[in-house]
Amino acid sequence: MKAEIIAVGTELLLGQIVNTNAQAISQKLAELGIDVYFQTVVGDNAARLRQAIEIGRSRADLLLFTGGLGPTQDDLTKDVLADYLNRKLILHEPSMKTIEELFTSRGMAMVESNRRQALMIEGSEALHNATGLAVGNALKADGTLYMLLPGPPKEMKPMLEGPGQEWLRSMLGDEKPLFSRLLKFAGIGESNLEAKLLDLIDGQHDPTIAPYAKEGEVSIRVSTKAANAEEANAKIDATVDLIRARVGEHLYAQEDIPIEEQIVKLLRRSRRRLASAESISGGLFAELVTNVPGSSGEFAGGVVTYTNAMKNKLLGIPMSQLEGPDAPGAISESTAKLMAENVRLIADADFGVSLTGVAGPAEAEGKPVGLVYFAIAEKGKETVVHTATLSGGRSIIRLRAVKAAMYRLWQALKE
Amino acid sequence: MKAEIIAVGTELLLGQIVNTNAQAISQKLAELGIDVYFQTVVGDNAARLRQAIEIGRSRADLLLFTGGLGPTQDDLTKDVLADYLNRKLILHEPSMKTIEELFTSRGMAMVESNRRQALMIEGSEALHNATGLAVGNALKADGTLYMLLPGPPKEMKPMLEGPGQEWLRSMLGDEKPLFSRLLKFAGIGESNLEAKLLDLIDGQHDPTIAPYAKEGEVSIRVSTKAANAEEANAKIDATVDLIRARVGEHLYAQEDIPIEEQIVKLLRRSRRRLASAESISGGLFAELVTNVPGSSGEFAGGVVTYTNAMKNKLLGIPMSQLEGPDAPGAISESTAKLMAENVRLIADADFGVSLTGVAGPAEAEGKPVGLVYFAIAEKGKETVVHTATLSGGRSIIRLRAVKAAMYRLWQALKE
Numbered sequence: 063m064k065a066e067i068i069a070v071g072t073e074l075l076l077g078q079i080v081n082t083n084a085q086a087i088s089q090k091l092a093e094l095g096i097d098v099y100f101q102t103v104v105g106d107n108a109a110r111l112r113q114a115i116e117i118g119r120s121r122a123d124l125l126l127f128t129g130g131l132g133p134t135q136d137d138l139t140k141d142v143l144a145d146y147l148n149r150k151l152i153l154h155e156p157s158m159k160t161i162e163e164l165f166t167s168r169g170m171a172m173v174e175s176n177r178r179q180a181l182m183i184e185g186s187e188a189l190h191n192a193t194g195l196a197v198g199n200a201l202k203a204d205g206t207l208y209m210l211l212p213g214p215p216k217e218m219k220p221m222l223e224g225p226g227q228e229w230l231r232s233m234l235g236d237e238k239p240l241f242s243r244l245l246k247f248a249g250i251g252e253s254n255l256e257a258k259l260l261d262l263i264d265g266q267h268d269p270t271i272a273p274y275a276k277e278g279e280v281s282i283r284v285s286t287k288a289a290n291a292e293e294a295n296a297k298i299d300a301t302v303d304l305i306r307a308r309v310g311e312h313l314y315a316q317e318d319i320p321i322e323e324q325i326v327k328l329l330r331r332s333r334r335r336l337a338s339a340e341s342i343s344g345g346l347f348a349e350l351v352t353n354v355p356g357s358s359g360e361f362a363g364g365v366v367t368y369t370n371a372m373k374n375k376l377l378g379i380p381m382s383q384l385e386g387p388d389a390p391g392a393i394s395e396s397t398a399k400l401m402a403e404n405v406r407l408i409a410d411a412d413f414g415v416s417l418t419g420v421a422g423p424a425e426a427e428g429k430p431v432g433l434v435y436f437a438i439a440e441k442g443k444e445t446v447v448h449t450a451t452l453s454g455g456r457s458i459i460r461l462r463a464v465k466a467a468m469y470r471l472w473q474a475l476k477e
Numbered sequence: 478m479k480a481e482i483i484a485v486g487t488e489l490l491l492g493q494i495v496n497t498n499a500q501a502i503s504q505k506l507a508e509l510g511i512d513v514y515f516q517t518v519v520g521d522n523a524a525r526l527r528q529a530i531e532i533g534r535s536r537a538d539l540l541l542f543t544g545g546l547g548p549t550q551d552d553l554t555k556d557v558l559a560d561y562l563n564r565k566l567i568l569h570e571p572s573m574k575t576i577e578e579l580f581t582s583r584g585m586a587m588v589e590s591n592r593r594q595a596l597m598i599e600g601s602e603a604l605h606n607a608t609g610l611a612v613g614n615a616l617k618a619d620g621t622l623y624m625l626l627p628g629p630p631k632e633m634k635p636m637l638e639g640p641g642q643e644w645l646r647s648m649l650g651d652e653k654p655l656f657s658r659l660l661k662f663a664g665i666g667e668s669n670l671e672a673k674l675l676d677l678i679d680g681q682h683d684p685t686i687a688p689y690a691k692e693g694e695v696s697i698r699v700s701t702k703a704a705n706a707e708e709a710n711a712k713i714d715a716t717v718d719l720i721r722a723r724v725g726e727h728l729y730a731q732e733d734i735p736i737e738e739q740i741v742k743l744l745r746r747s748r749r750r751l752a753s754a755e756s757i758s759g760g761l762f763a764e765l766v767t768n769v770p771g772s773s774g775e776f777a778g779g780v781v782t783y784t785n786a787m788k789n790k791l792l793g794i795p796m797s798q799l800e801g802p803d804a805p806g807a808i809s810e811s812t813a814k815l816m817a818e819n820v821r822l823i824a825d826a827d828f829g830v831s832l833t834g835v836a837g838p839a840e841a842e843g844k845p846v847g848l849v850y851f852a853i854a855e856k857g858k859e860t861v862v863h864t865a866t867l868s869g870g871r872s873i874i875r876l877r878a879v880k881a882a883m884y885r886l887w888q889a890l891k892e
Contacts, residue, residue: 077499079500084489085495098490102518344763345779355837361783369824371824
């Protein structure tokens with residue numbers, strides 16, 4: 063099946079927003095085995111939208127619209143498509159009721175234009191909007207499939223994942239639904255991971271193994287069609303075992319979570335707590351860990367000691383360690399060790415993690431940009447210090463340093 | 478002039494990357510007064526790319542391509558367009574020389590396919606690639622304008638900003654170049670800012686005033702055509718004065734920098750230093766400040782005290798203040814004040830900033846999600862504590878809290 067994604071919205075043509083919907087929809091269609099040959103963006107203009115529909119129909123079996131389902135006069139997608147198909151717009155009563163109830167519960171009078179969000183093309187299937195008011199539409203007309211999704215990603219995504227996907231599968235005539243599992247990796251680059259799995263990726267067709275590139279993350283999606291979840295899991299497990307045999311030490315999760323979330327889970331499971339002492343990363347490690355909901359029980363606290371005076375004052379690191387002709391300096395293996403150990407003791411935590419290094423733009427202590435030391439101090443164990451030479455701009459070096467430290471912490475935790 | 482942006486690349490259709498180029502090009506064309514009516518994405522496929530060119534030519538005066546200029550057989554843009562226009566591809570000698578020199582300097586043998594990057598369509602103008610190897614192309618043929626830009630954003634953007642923009646202006650027949658200035662605001666929402674400037678935005682056409690929406694930022698671009706920078710600056714200054722008279726207390730910069738960068742600049746100028754004590758924001762304040770290059774002189778350090786024990790241990794806040802039936806608690810005005818004052822003293826800094834509150838998902842100390850206290854302690858001055866009730870998910874509340882604190886810090890600094 064050939065598909066075209068048509069995003070409707072003048073704000074896209076003005077560059078006010080980026081078309082993340084096209085990416086999300088493309089990923090989903092790829093997962094379903096539907097080929098996307100074109101993505102089109104058109105403004106809130108009836109004539110040009112109609113033209114896009116005509117062109118799309120001539121070259122695709124499925125037109126997937128996003129945007130233009132809202133209450134204003136600019137929201138034209140349903141009107142234009144209904145007109146093109148010579149069909150009427152009818153009211154979807156359940157959606158209308160939801161809208162009315164919302165306004166009543168807020169003690170507000172409903173503006174008439176809100177009725178527009180409950181309209182649907184005659185003969186179409188309503189797609190429930192779990193996170194907004196505009197109902198989605200799906201229909202088949204004259205051999206072409208049409209799906210209308212809302213524009214805001216927080217409405218579009220749940221609709222596509224839920225009723226949208228279900229409808230697409232029914233149109234594909236799939237007897238067996240598709241099951242997939244995301245594998246998340248740390249401590250290994252994307253190209254390196256791909257190289258190690260290349261023959262599996264290329265040679266295996268059920269389940270399929272597809273690399274998934276996303277900023278700062280390395281993931282693989284394993285997908286298969288199966289009669290039920292049990293059958294699918296058995297097939298996927300067998301493939302995961304093949305992958306694990308090659309790169310298992312980097313596989314930190316079989317669901318879409320960042321490594322810091324896995325770390326918080328492992329800490330919680332073992333009733334242990336973490337503290338951090340950061341120099342190069344300036345609080346990024348603490349920020350990512352505490353951004354995990356409910357992490358307050360697992361994160362005791364952290365310090366951002368940018369200056370030597372603060373390393374001395376907050377962490378009790380002797381000035382003789384930090385300054386002077388024979389001192390190892392702030393950016394050194396021994397300082398990283400002391401930072402991790404001392405913050406662990408101060409916070410009365412089970413793990414202490416430290417990061418010190420040079421993020422740039424200039425070198426420091428005569429040490430080059432990209433040099434990083436990080437240490438993992440664990441209660442009752444020998445502290446381990448790692449070193450890395452990272453490339454990239456200032457923010458990238460900081461992020462890579464933090465992710466490298468998290469990888470080592472995760473390794474220590476899962477033992 | 479009507480334009481269409483055609484992004485070429487199968488990775489876009491698979492959802493592997495998001496089409497940020499379309500946004501960047503759309504913004505630039507809007508700035509130049511060129512209307513974008515369609516954006517198209519097509520894969521690395523000659524027949525479909527040719528079809529996209531045909532459709533684009535029928536509805537636009539300018540076709541702006543991005544992607545497909547690289548060395549591989551998948552990189553088809555120049556070939557397909559040359560074929561469509563019945564023109565030959567010729568070698569651009571200066572680009573070829575650059576490529577050869579690069580390989581020589583690396584001591585590597587040049588792969589023949591790299592020659593492809595130096596090819597250009599006969600009769601076109603070469604657009605210099607300052608950050609990569611593939612030369613850009615610009616030409617007018619049978620009344621249509623064509624511009625070919627590389628796909629990687631770090632090559633595309635400099636080419637568009639530099640020779641691309643220059644060529645477009647010459648085609649527009651502009652005698653006067655366009656000058657513009659970005660104004661950055663803090664402590665005010667986008668819709669509120671627009672409401673206060675609505676008559677100026679709608680009524681004024683030289684310079685133009687255009688709101689610029691970007692995640693978590695509120696900006697306005699003031700643009701005018703002028704004979705030279707001096708004339709432009711005088712016109713823009715007069716418009717900025719009009720804006721300042723209404724919302725001047727929120728205008729923190731007349732260039733594209735985040736508020737933390739302005740804070741670091743003001744600290745540097747007055748030779749003062751900053752320290753932070755964070756609870757709700759978990760290190761985000763420190764992370765953003767230290768992400769400003771060269772901020773190490775202005776940021777003394779920070780603590781992330783997630784637990785009461787750490788607030789007591791690192792900041793010396795009495796446990797009687799934090800716990801017990803009559804204690805104000807960790808999330809309180811008086812604790813925010815103590816955190817800011819104590820971290821300032823410990824770090825021997827001029828400013829201490831603190832943040833405490835409830836980011837969610839659950840309430841804490843019986844206080845609701847979104848409640849935030851933040852304090853600015855300044856050497857020799859009375860500490861000021863602010864409170865805010867913020868909405869959004871966990872990450873949004875954290876970011877908004879930090880930005881609100883930065884706004885107040887900036888106000889204190891500029892006095």
